[in-house]
Amino acid sequence: MILPEYYEFCCRVKTVAGHRALEKISPELVRMNAKKPMIITDKGVAGAGLIKIVSSAISSSKGGKTSVGAVYDNVPPDSDLKIVQEVAKLYRSKDCDSIIAVGGGSVLDTAKGVNILVSLGGDDLMQYAGSGAVKKKLKPMIAVPTTSGTGSEMTLVAVIADHERNVKLPFVSYFLLPDVAVLDSRMTRTLPPALTTSTAIDALTHACEAYTCMAKNPVSDSTALEAIRLIAGNVLNVVKKPGDLEGRLALANGSALAGMAFSNSMVGLVHMLGHATGGACGVPHGVCMSIYLPYGLEYNLHKTSHLTAELLLPLAGPEVYAATPKAERATKAIAVIRKLNQDLHEATQGRHARFLKEVIDRDGKQMVPKDALPTIANTAMGDATQFYNPEDLDFNDCMMVLEHAWEGIPLDLKKVKKGGKGIKF
Amino acid sequence: MQSPGDYGFFYQAKIMAGTGAMANIPVELDGFDARHPFVLTDKKTSDSGLPRKFVKALGESNTIIGALFDDVPAYSSVSLVKDLAQFFRDRGCDSVVAIGSGPVVDVAKGVNMAVSTGADVLGFEGVNRVPGHLKPLVVVPTAAIKPFDLTGNARIDGRKFSSAFLMPDVIAVDPLMVRGCCTECVLDTAMVSLSHAVEAYLSPSANPLSDAYASMAIRLIAEHLQKSLKRPGNKAASMGMANAAVAAAAAFDNQPVGVVHALGMELSLLTGNAPGLCMGILLPAALEYRRQMKQEARSELLMAMEGFDAYAGTPAGQRGEKGLRSLQLLFSKIAVLPRTLEELRVPRFKADEAIQEALKANPSLKKQDLSAVMGLAMKGVQ
Amino acid sequence: MMHYNKYPEIKPGLKLLKRMYVVTMLFVFGRAFQAVSRVDRGAKEVFAKMPDDFVLDFCVVPNGPHMVVGKDEKGRIKYMGWNPAGKKVTIYMKIKNMDAAFRMLTFQESSCTATSRDRLIVDGDLPTACGVLHIMDLLEVLLLPKFLAKLGVKRYPKWSQLSPVRKWTSRLLTYVRLVA
């Protein structure tokens, strides 16, 4: 096990998981001296009837110590300051004392913003922007993710847009972390297959990158391996049998583990390109991840082949691992990921994209035209995750990877510029 | 993979491990709006010059050490906690740093309870009695660190305090501080960590998160124990063992107390032997008992013990067995570890008393299991 | 009763030698930033992408030293000295402590390694911060002999990426401007 010269690991979030995990929300609130939570969510979640399950689980607790104080179910996908202020106002008027965020990234970011306002007072979120500006414990907050992938319930960052001035305000502080993340299989049961696959592969990417990038550490390694095993072993089954609650829970667990791993060890090339593609062409994050993952591993192969080789075990199981000669394990691992993408592609009747050129929006239009690649590469050069990637990248390198990924052909390893020694952890 | 079912997992401590870890403490404290730590340690640590290294590492920061109290005795006591809490307030401190292990950390947690709530700590005895978040607590482990210290438990004046709020906020594992002083001390820590990790790993309620930490601890110990015992001062090995202790703490804190821990702690209290020695004898016995009871050993144990190649290279049916054997082999290689409780001179009647006490402290355990494991440990496992 | 006097308040000391070294290096780096922005093609490209109000404070927390670099009214990169007071800093890059700064500036840890070891806190626009780190890598390549620079960067550029002509002209000109 590699012990780096120095590492940090922190996961202040309590994880509660299971088929009936929602019922634990109430005792958790009581533990934190809260009685009257406010639920923050978006239309999609509310529309799927998930809020009903959550609120009944909270209210039906023994002794009736907790009850839902208010529900705000109108968080838009690109939430901003105004929404935060609006929700905070509702929170105050209903005298709530804690927050439950049900949903994905946008809901969670909004909830974090609301928590800052209602805990620290005032209406001005600006003064808390930046890293480390929030220095006090905030109100109890519980996150209930409805997709298994983003891992945003484990991150200490919140990004909230100010549409008036057209800026995105980052908030970074350990106190922004939710106190508890509740993973309940009921919350992801109704997720459509395409979304299931992309979020699952998103989590898989987190884990794979956490294991192979610069800031890896023993804790993130352990969690990443566990995550890969859970996801790789279950995703196909769940897509084929959407009602498989055990599988759903395994995916949720895997994504929580992956979230723990990557929020501490950071990620590299795959996310660098992924963020850029999302930013430039609006491709959903999960889709980008599943496309770029094999390329990211391939690009770094000359520096991290020993680590990539180890991924084969959780990805494909011990039999395949033992049967593969040592030197070929890394490439085999990448092949297994490609095969997984292919299988998912088939299982979802083509909705799971394998290559960039396959990515289509709701109207069936290609989302990433080939001439968008330079824009993507340019955006990527401004993404901080590149520093965690074991190998350096410049604009040309990005273009080279993007072109391969667009066409869907494996990377030509000869084109990768190699330099420097192996990485030191 | 075992089916995890419903579970909860919580380990809030931020782990900072490696070169320069202590130098980062001021930044972490600043994140809590704290600049005035109250530092606790004991004479032994103080004599070895470690607190000086800590002070030096804090150089060039705005942090002012309110007081460096280096007289924590071998037993943590409520009255000391009271006195120190007053001291803490008089100096206007805002956070607690514990350098060391055992009573130092216990007292630090006690002081933190007292100064954060302003109440008598005795009122918080028991499970989940601490009312809310406390002031930031930083633990700087030394070689003698036990996983127990890094959990949400404290033992003051023989009373047990257990609450998630007692968990340290930051653990700074610095190679300057964790170098072992002697084989006995290394063995003690290693055996406690290993017992906690293995028990958490083999627990029926193991979940993926506790597994991740437990397997990390086992793997680090399997890799570093021999070297560490041979050369207690070796940096890499010491860091391996200290990291293992932290990981074992995370796993241990999220799993119910197992037979080895329960018996080991009581035996240690009753006979004064180091807990590591007791657990080091009890663990092989507990594994043997599992085998006798035909309880399946988890195959992943082999992976944690010997790595990927050995795991994958072993046929599926034999992995569990081989993992156990590997663990037993690890034990048999430790020359300084007594093999039986008789060798450790634990009289039978004390062993019986320990079983009674363990049952009293952990009513969920079964008496027949405890007696059987103790019986095997008395005579040793062949 | 506790004898308070036995446990005095301790103010951790200074690390003067380390501080002096870091001050010097930051001064050199600051000047070099300014110099390289005028002479190197690649650097110019990077700087061009940065916003017009760009002012960077590269510092060791909490008590400095600082290195303030930014764009002046004409949009040229300028070393603005060691004092951030009164300047509208748009991006902070903070090294967590003096030891880490020393380790980084003595090239025991490359900037990437330092980042992945959480020694660096970036507060501000991330793409700009990436640009700054790119320039730092470039500076290391230009200012330092190859054997040292190799320690500092992930991938020492080959001929194809950085032609010897550009490397040596930039290197010379930067040095000239730095000293002058």
Add this chain to the structure above:
Amino acid sequence: MQEIVGTSNKILEVDLSTGVTSIGEITDKDRRDYMGGKGLGLKLLYDRLKPGVDPLGEENIIAFMPGVLMGTGAPCSGRFEAVTKSPLTGIMVTASCGGPFGMALKTSGWDALIIRGAAKNPSYLFIDSKGAEIRDAKGVWGKDTREAQAALEKEGASVVIGPAGEHLVRYANLCSGHRFLGRGGMGAVFGSKNLKAVVARGGEFKIVPVKKKKFDKARKTLNRYISRNSITSGSYRNFGTNANVNLSNAAWILPVRNFSGGSHGEAHKISGETIAENYNTKYHTCKPCSILCGHKGTFAGKERSVPEYETTGLMGSNLEIFDPVAISEWNEICALMGMDTISTGGSLAWAMEATEKGLFESDLKFGFAGNISQTLKDIAYGKGVGKELGMGSKWLSRKYGGENFAIHVKGLEMAAYDPRGAFGQGLSYAVANRGACHLSTSLFTLEAYFDMASPKAKRGKATMVKFFENVYAALNSLHICHFTAFAVFLEPPLVKLSPTPVLKLLTQNITPVALAVMDISLWPELWSSVTGKRLGMLGFKKVGERVHVLERYMNTREGVSKKDDTLPGRMLSEPRKCDHKERTVPLDKMIGRYYRVRGYDKNGVPKDRLLRRLGIEKK
């Protein structure tokens, strides 16, 4: 009357479970190697007692060993030893007593009585020259020590337990006459064996020394020394051991408020001098005795024994109570109930402090005398809070916390000398075989009373402790009263004529030499003249070493090691107000040296080489 010349060498062994009695013989080798008393008793147990048995179980064995000098008329020789495994500490305990039972046992013709097993019903043991008989104790069970002895008086002299022993109070003692086998809870061992008493008829044999002339000479010299020494014929004879109160108070080693202070302004109220003045004291001693330290007096109109210094210290100043009448009353209760006053006082003090700190619930309070009598009875009868107090302070502190101020070593409560004022005594407490025992070296006398060694120095203390441990172990095997040591050490011309500062310089700086030239030949002379076996001064010290190491080795078989050789947390980390230099015992620095001097390994276990040299067969 039949005569025994020297020693009878006969062992009487009784198994209470089966009722079988057997007679054995002490071998000549054992006699030479271990003399008698404590040493021989330990050796007999070493041959018989398996390690790891429950002290309160059937398998435990208790041995009574009358001294070799007993019955010969040697000064201060009226003492016998008992050896067993202590329920308080779980390790070996030896105790000595000046009661009449010893003489009766010896003059019944037995040099050792070994009792094992456990009787089914309350019983007592009757012994005469023919052997032993287990008799029904229905009539005496439940009686206090005085009533029980009175009831058995017509059968002979007895050693009995009081209610405390019957209720298994862990520090219950054995009583014979008005003297006690005080420490380590031998009474509970009796209680666990359903044994109320052992009665010996006595008077069947007469003991004569082998070399009468030589014996008379030695006896006379010793008597002369005793009558010349200012302690044995002065302060102890006049004021009893309570003469120590003022000395201890001046030297800051008097326990005050559970050992949180070392001296007290009111200490003079309980000093031997004050008591002698106010309470009409008279001699009340062991027989035969030439020192006469035991006294009785009239307290509040009742005649009671004058409490010994340990009782005064632990149940007086240590509880912050300075009322001699009250202390004498509690001393009386402890005597009747059959409880060790040191451990009782230590446990009470712990309870008071723990109550004060909120760790323990009781109505005991420092300085409050009102409820102590009742509490003592509750302890003896195992009622209410007394049931737990009767387990001793180690057990209590493990259950309720407060380990720092549980003043015991290895479970045995500390005697009334605070080691923070005498570091050598501190080392001695930590390594003493039976626990925090003041009698293993009594180094406090040299350090704090006579100023013959610097109390706050570390140097030389390991050697001193070893030397005195050996000497006292030999004394206890001889068996002669400890206090003869004052006379034997201080009265020979060399010491007598040297000025104290010179002696101090020598003992402190060339400790081994200074100790080697001490003339203690009187004791071996007494022994060889009685038994007819040759023994020199060196041989005498070697027997002491053998006895001490054997006991240590037996204890290591019960799990004792370095971890147990420590002092209460308070002694190591809490300075006292009276000491402005805030000293605590630097034990860590002395103990390693002690192990080296002793020939123990780093963990405190006797090395094989040492055992071979002393002829102790490893088991």
